[in-house]
Amino acid sequence: MSRIGKQPVTIPSGVTVTLGQDRRLAVKGPKGNLELTLRPEVGVEIDEKEARVVLEDGADSREGRAFHGMTRALVNNMVLGVTTPFTKKLEIVGVGWNAAVQGKQIVLNIGFCHPVNIPLPASVTAEAPNPTTLILSGPDKQELGQVAATIRKVRPPEPYKGKGIHYSGEYVRRKAGKSFGA
Incomplete structure (x- = not known):
């Protein structure tokens, strides 16, 4: 597991994070809407206050761990961007x-x-x-x-x-x- 990927992404009030059936993560906030298509190696678990990026089964390779950390950073940047550009x-x-x-x-x-x-x-x-x-x-x-x-x-x-x-x-x-x- 990636050290960066382990950290949860906190979701501030006024921001909604939804995961569609086609593995598209949508982040909506006061300053805009952003979308991201998730790679097959990673998934996202969404609670009310935080989102966690998790590795899918069988994706615990060096490449999978790299995508884990990268996806967490992308999701965090999306949440930050829709609150303060x-x-x-x-x-x-x-x-x-x-x-x-x-x-x-x-x-x-x-x-x-x-x-x-x-x-x-x-x-x-x-x-x-x-x-x-x-x-x-x-x-x-x-x-x-x-x-x-x-x-x-x-x-x-x-x-x-x-x-x-x-x-x-x-x-x-x-x-x-x-x-x-x-």
Whole structure:
């Protein structure tokens, strides 16, 4: 059994967790609804106050134990996400580079000859408190991370001047430039 998988997931008030016949776990809360299809190695036992992820019979292999812990972490992230949404903060470094939110898409002006438009999924919201900062939020941690990675991939930080899009708090390794000889 996985050490992480052994821990129960506490269900706060206002959140409902249901398991369908087709092994789909649904979590509904005040900030959104999420679904997860369970692997055949694991199951979920749901009480009023907590949910326990359990190994199915014959799934006590190394792979089964790994899925046990992973599924518990996914269920916990779903419960946390529907109560308080996850957030990711991106910073844009570069002279004249900026970002703006227009409806359900982000418009990036980051040194290309054209603006870059990135559509947002329905569950992810974005705001730009200033032109060089983007704050993304949403209940699904995986989808939020994927959207943030897609935005960062458009112009990742470069090591010489540090220009580009990076996560807030991310360390950008810097390199020395060319040294001129005599």
